[in-house]
Amino acid sequence: YVHTERSLSELTRVIGKMLGVAKGLGAEQFVGICTAAFRKATNGAKYLAGLCEQTGVRLKIVTQQQEALLGFATASSVAGDLAEHEIVAWDSGGGSFQVTGEWDGETHTWMRPVGSGVATAELVKGVMGKDFSQCPTPNPVSVTQAQGLAARLKKAIGPPPQWLTTKLAIRHVKLVGIGGDMSIFRLAEELCGKAVLTAPDVLLAVENMCGKTDRDLRTLEGVPAAQKMPHNVIPKLVLLYVVLDLTGAEAVDFRQCNGNLPGVFVSEDLWEGL
Numbered sequence: 104y105v106h107t108e109r110s111l112s113e114l115t116r117v118i119g120k121m122l123g124v125a126k127g128l129g130a131e132q133f134v135g136i137c138t139a140a141f142r143k144a145t146n147g148a149k150y151l152a153g154l155c156e157q158t159g160v161r162l163k164i165v166t167q168q169q170e171a172l173l174g175f176a177t178a179s180s181v182a183g184d185l186a187e188h189e190i191v192a193w194d195s196g197g198g199s200f201q202v203t204g205e206w207d208g209e210t211h212t213w214m215r216p217v218g219s220g221v222a223t224a225e226l227v228k229g230v231m232g233k234d235f236s237q238c239p240t241p242n243p244v245s246v247t248q249a250q251g252l253a254a255r256l257k258k259a260i261g262p263p264p265q266w267l268t269t270k271l272a273i274r275h276v277k278l279v280g281i282g283g284d285m286s287i288f289r290l291a292e293e294l295c296g297k298a299v300l301t302a303p304d305v306l307l308a309v310e311n312m313c314g315k316t317d318r319d320l321r322t323l324e325g326v327p328a329a330q331k332m333p334h335n336v337i338p339k340l341v342l343l344y345v346v347l348d349l350t351g352a353e354a355v356d357f358r359q360c361n362g363n364l365p366g367v368f369v370s371e372d373l374w375e376g377l
Contacts, residue, residue, distance in 0.1 A: 106140075106150040118158045132377045135162045136367060138170050139198025139218065163373065170194065171201035171212040176366035178203075178279045181358040185277060191270060193280045193346070193355060194363065195219070195287050200346065202278075206266040213267050215260050219287055222338035225259070226252045240334035242320065246313045249337055256345045263350045271352045280355040281363075287339040288357035290328035294340075298357045302347040309340045 122133065141147040141164045148164070155162050165173070174194030179187050191204035197220035202213040226244070227235045230251040241248070270276055280288040280300075291300050294308040312320070312329075320326075320333035329336050347355060367373055 105146055106144050111150060111153055115154060115157045118154070118160060122158065122160065132374065133160045134367065134373050134377070135160050136170070136173065136363065136373070137162055137164045139167070139196060139216070142167070143198060161377065167199055167201060167214045167216075168212060170199075170363070171203045171214055172210065173363040173366035173370060174201050174281060175203040175210065176369055177360055177363045178281050178358065180365035180369065181281060181360045182277070182279050182356070185279070189275055189277060191267070191276060191278045193278055195280070195282065195342070195346075197221075200342075202263070202267060202346075202350070204267070204270055204276075206270055211264070211266050213264050217256065217260055217342065219335050219339045219342060222252065222256060222342045223335040225255055226338050226341075229255050240317050241337065242317050242333060243314050244312075244337045246310060249309050249313055249341055252338065252341045253345055256342060257349065260345065260349060268351055271350055278350070278352045278355045280357045281360050282357070283359065283361050285328055285332055287343045288355065289359065290326070290336065290339050291343055292357050293326040293328055299354050300343070300347075300357065301354045302344055302352075305340055305344040305347065309337065309344060312336050312340065 118135070125133065137147070137151060141151060144150065151162055151164060154160075171194065175190070175192040177194070178190050178192030182190055188205050191202060194201045196218045198218045199214065199216045200218055204211060223241065224235050226241045226248065227233050227238050230248050231238075231241060271278060280286075282288050288300070291305055291308060292298050294311070295304045297304070317333040320329045320336055323329045
């Protein structure tokens with residue numbers, strides 16, 4: 104995986120736009136974190152240096168463990184109605200997911216290098232046997248192909264740790280999914296019409312989306328997450344279903360946020376020296 108000059112230019116533009124908004128609101132200090140896309144890229148560090156130079160923002164590549172802790176801090180912030188010991192945070196992006204919670208007085212994390220982008224590539228290459236560079240979308244996806252992806256993802260992810268399944272079995276504990284407008288949770292919320300999502304809810308959504316083309320999904324009323332990114336609708340939903348099924352969670356409670364921004368905001372080590 105390699106970042107291109109085109110992606111550097113686009114990301115510089117986006118960060119510049121966000122800086123303008125932040126400064127307009129009175130912000131004076133700026134930091135940012137870089138996750139799986141930078142961890143996996145062979146030129147991630149070099150690319151990051153260029154971004155820092157062009158934007159003037161302190162950007163840092165964080166480990167998956169650090170990302171998990173930021174996700175837990177974010178979930179604790181946006182789920183203010185819950186105590187920290189009642190929260191298991193689930194942060195799922197394009198290249199990885201992290202599930203984090205407190206158990207036996209310590210913070211534990213289940214981390215897997217599987218995200219919506221990885222699931223999309225697995226569907227195209229592994230299930231359909233196509234060249235991902237020549238076939239950027241898997242749509243339309245059949246029910247059989249979606250089932251094949253689920254089987255492959257279950258094998259790739261593997262069983263969850265005992266601390267997680269034990270904690271999720273406690274009645275007052277909630278699995279809290281965090282993410283923005285394009286997250287797997289937001290997509291499922293828009294399709295299911297509710298923020299608290301069970302495995303059967305998501306499975307029904309998968310079945311309803313099978314057979315649809317990119318054009319169908321781009322015109323799907325009331326579902327911006329599908330309209331903007333039709334190519335990974337099925338992979339996102341299947342990944343969501345698989346993790347719910349593997350953990351045995353009763354449901355995931357989606358709390359919307361802008362990435363791990365709340366966690367970054369309260370993490371003092373990221374701001375030291377500014």
